[in-house]
Amino acid sequence: MSAELEMIRVYIMGRAYEVPAGLTIMKAMEYAGYRLVRGVGCRGGFCGACATVFRRPGDYKLYADLACQTTAEDEMYIAQIPSVPAERAPWKLSELEPEENFILALYPEVARCVACNTCSRACPQELEVMDYIQAALRGDIAQVAELSFDCVQCGLCAMRCPAEIVHYHVGQLARRVYGAYRAPQAGHLAARVEEIESGTFDQELDTLQQMSRDELVEAYRKRDVEK
Numbered sequence: 001m002s003a004e005l006e007m008i009r010v011y012i013m014g015r016a017y018e019v020p021a022g023l024t025i026m027k028a029m030e031y032a033g034y035r036l037v038r039g040v041g042c043r044g045g046f047c048g049a050c051a052t053v054f055r056r057p058g059d060y061k062l063y064a065d066l067a068c069q070t071t072a073e074d075e076m077y078i079a080q081i082p083s084v085p086a087e088r089a090p091w092k093l094s095e096l097e098p099e100e101n102f103i104l105a106l107y108p109e110v111a112r113c114v115a116c117n118t119c120s121r122a123c124p125q126e127l128e129v130m131d132y133i134q135a136a137l138r139g140d141i142a143q144v145a146e147l148s149f150d151c152v153q154c155g156l157c158a159m160r161c162p163a164e165i166v167h168y169h170v171g172q173l174a175r176r177v178y179g180a181y182r183a184p185q186a187g188h189l190a191a192r193v194e195e196i197e198s199g200t201f202d203q204e205l206d207t208l209q210q211m212s213r214d215e216l217v218e219a220y221r222k223r224d225v226e227k
């Protein structure tokens with residue numbers, strides 16, 4: 001006889017559903033019959049597509065987290081956010097002047113940070129979001145890039161910010177600029193790019209493209225692997 005499934009009740013978009021205990025919010029929604037088209041991506045906590053808000057019974061606080069990483073709880077009220085309505089400033093990496101305080105020029109609202117730390121508390125990655133916004137204010141893009149490195153761009157920080165700062169866009173801008181203009185360049189990478197551009201691998205690539213699937217599998221098995 002199969003063990004009986006423990007069920008919990010959750011409210012999704014205001015409607016009650018019985019779902020098995022232990023599911024993530026994302027799986028609970030799918031079990032309840034929702035077909036997720038927006039607000040879902042990798043299902044592994046990396047893409048940041050599944051921002052979700054919820055309340056727990058008897059608790060007035062509004063919580064936010066990633067639906068694919070958060071376990072549904074009995075009597076939880078759940079609402080999904082298919083996207084965070086935050087504006088990204090228009091910029092082109094090749095046209096930026098990283099010497100000036102380009103972050104404040106593109107995102108002047110950064111100066112409105114009141115250091116309430118709501119952004120850091122909202123971050124499902126547990127990043128020190130407020131600290132990198134303060135670093136942006138000082139023009140320290142190395143620090144912004146470092147502290148925002150694990151950002152998955154879910155937007156929950158921006159959603160909770162009383163100063164309407166779009167933290168995750170600020171972090172992305174700093175990382176791109178830091179990578180392009182400030183980070184020490186890797187010599188071996190530059191050498192390999194030069195090899196590729198000079199056509200060193202063109203013939204090998206042509207051969208691979210003409211191989212059948214079986215030949216490719218065989219070639220993959222026999223490849224040189226660094227011990």
Ligand code: FES
Pocket residue numbers: 039040041042043044045046047048049050066067068069152
């Ligand atoms: S679906 Fe990608 S982080 Fe949740």
